[in-house]
Amino acid sequence: MDVSEGMTEHAARARAQVAEGARRLYERRLVVATAGNVSVRVPDSNLLAITPSGVPYGGMTASDVALVRLPDGVQVDGAWAPSSELPLHRAIYAGRSDVFAIVHTHSRYATMLGITGRPLKPVHYAYGLLGDPVRTAPYVRYGTAALAEATLAALGTNGAVLLQNHGAVTVGGNLEGAFERAEMLEWLAELQIGAEALGPPLVLSEAEMAEARAALSGYGPEKRPGMTRAWHAGSGSWCR
Numbered sequence: 001m002d003v004s005e006g007m008t009e010h011a012a013r014a015r016a017q018v019a020e021g022a023r024r025l026y027e028r029r030l031v032v033a034t035a036g037n038v039s040v041r042v043p044d045s046n047l048l049a050i051t052p053s054g055v056p057y058g059g060m061t062a063s064d065v066a067l068v069r070l071p072d073g074v075q076v077d078g079a080w081a082p083s084s085e086l087p088l089h090r091a092i093y094a095g096r097s098d099v100f101a102i103v104h105t106h107s108r109y110a111t112m113l114g115i116t117g118r119p120l121k122p123v124h125y126a127y128g129l130l131g132d133p134v135r136t137a138p139y140v141r142y143g144t145a146a147l148a149e150a151t152l153a154a155l156g157t158n159g160a161v162l163l164q165n166h167g168a169v170t171v172g173g174n175l176e177g178a179f180e181r182a183e184m185l186e187w188l189a190e191l192q193i194g195a196e197a198l199g200p201p202l203v204l205s206e207a208e209m210a211e212a213r214a215a216l217s218g219y220g221p222e223k224r225p226g227m228t229r230a231w232h233a234g235s236g237s238w239c240r
């Protein structure tokens with residue numbers, strides 16, 4: 001195991017966070033069975049902690065979580081093999097030095113948009129927390145390097161991306177930020193689909209979204225006082 005003394009505490013903490021994240025995915029019904037995955041980059045190291053493949057999420061513990069070395073993806077700790085979407089997580093961490101956590105879901109409404117090829121539209125100003133605009137990565141089989149590449153390309157510098165016929169990926173400077181975006185994405189997708197059933201929704205203009213983004217720029221778990229460290233969790237409201 002190639003983990004130095006100083007890294008051990010950080011790595012243990014990251015694994016505990018991932019286990020908690022897996023339980024949260026399950027409790028909030030953002031995944032079905034063991035689909036979907038969560039990872040956290042271990043600060044000041046070349047390691048990431050990621051949910052294992054095939055372990056029930058409802059009762060996951062830190063020791064179940066796989067510890068993997070970057071960039072080669074060699075597993076250095078954990079009883080179970082890492083998620084089959086490890087290539088996707090590795091690609092995002094390699095391409096986005098600002099990302100410290102990734103949440104991949106098969107959440108119902110976000111996946112419906114990916115199935116129909118319909119984009120997420122700015123039907124609510126909270127869209128500004130996700131990206132500009134939120135794009136959809138083309139379909140590629142799960143677990144492949146090609147999917148990882150397509151996802152990173154469609155994600156760009158945004159906080160969220162839809163995966164055609166698959167699900168969604170959100171990222172953050174900490175796990176709280178990535179989760180908040182996953183839940184926001186799902187809520188916005190549900191709003192849009194529900195509103196479209198009533199009639200064509202009113203979509204915010206570029207100018208309206210630019211103004212909203214400027215107002216939202218100070219918002220987020222990564223921006224709250226005392227949250228400057230990559231993994232400090234927090235909660236708050238984007239509307240107060």
Ligand SMILES: [Zn+2]
Nearest residue numbers: 035036142167
């Ligand atoms: Zn998936």
